[in-house]
Amino acid sequence: MKLIGSLTSPYVRKIRVMLLEKNMPFEFIVDSPWEPSTHVPDFNPLGKVPALVTDDGQTLFDSNILAEYIELASTATPQLLPTDRHAALHVRQLVALADGICDAGINIFLEGRRPADKQYADWVERQQGKIARGLDALERRASTSSWLGGKDMNLADIAAGCVLLWFDLRAVTPGDWRETRPNLASLVAQLAQRSSFQQTAPVA
Ligand SMILES: N[C@@H](CCC(=O)N[C@@H](CS)C(=O)NCC(=O)O)C(=O)O
Structure with missing residues (x-):
């Protein structure tokens, strides 16, 4: 493929x-x-x-x-989306949250590429609100278990890891997102050690 x-x-x-x-x-x-x-x-x-x-x-x-x-x-393991439909719904909700945070970050990044006098500060602030609330919701979730989606790593953790590490690359959030979110920081540190994340480090 x-x-x-x-x-x-x-x-x-x-x-x-x-x-x-x-x-x-x-x-x-x-x-x-x-x-x-x-x-x-x-x-x-x-x-x-x-x-x-x-x-x-x-x-x-x-x-x-x-x-x-x-x-x-494929039946290849690990299974990253549960087959149980209720469990899968829960994982997909977390993925939607990570993706929504990502969309807001990309909106800010793209706005920053426009000429300074054409950038819309209220729009950027609105996106920052989505990111802050979204990250806080993920942080609360991360405080309840070692992985976001349950006892094993799944697509929710991967989606969250990819967007948070992209924030490190593009610096679209004011300050360091890790400061007030220790559980997300340790989740990302754990993901960053995996070969799959190391092999896909972004090349800007
Ligand atoms: N919901 C889509 C989002 C994909 C997306 O926004 N990709 C960006 C790159 S990060 C893109 O291709 N942007 C080009 C464009 O918007 O024209 C997905 O999950 O695949």
């Missing part, structure tokens, strides 16, 4: 980590959707990464659809 994505996207990293954790072979095709020469719209009409071309020729996009496909396509 072929994964299309950029070297810095936290959504792409989520899928790369997942495939590495499961030891599933894939070809990584580096393509930044922001480059004029990009081929990403050939794989995803929305022009976003990640996209995946499966061995039987299907083209899929959106990281959570890819995650779903990867779990369906």
Whole structure:
């Protein structure tokens, strides 16, 4: 299978980590959707990464659809999305929270690329509110068990790890997110030791 994505996207990293954790072979095709020469719209009409071309020729996009496909396509362990539908709902809710925090961070990052006189401070502040509340909710969750999604690492932990490490790269939050969130800090420190995270460290 072929994964299309950029070297810095936290959504792409989520899928790369997942495939590495499961030891599933894939070809990584580096393509930044922001480059004029990009081929990403050939794989995803929305022009976003990640996209995946499966061995039987299907083209899929959106990281959570890819995650779903990867779990369906293989029995490889570790299982990162529970088969039990109630447990899966709970994990998906946490993934949605991590992704929402990520969307807000990307909005701030993109706003920062606009000319200074065209940047909208109220919009940035609104995104900061989403990030602060979202991280506080994840911190509360992280204080209850060693992994966000339960006793074993799953997609919720990977999604949260990818966005928090992207914050370290892009510095879109005011101050250090770790200061008031010790449980998330230790979760990320634990994830950063894994080979899957080390192999996918973003290249800016
Ligand atoms: N919900 C999507 C979000 C993907 C996304 O926003 N990817 C960014 C890179 S981090 C992108 O490709 N942006 C290009 C664009 O918005 O045109 C997913 O989970 O895959």
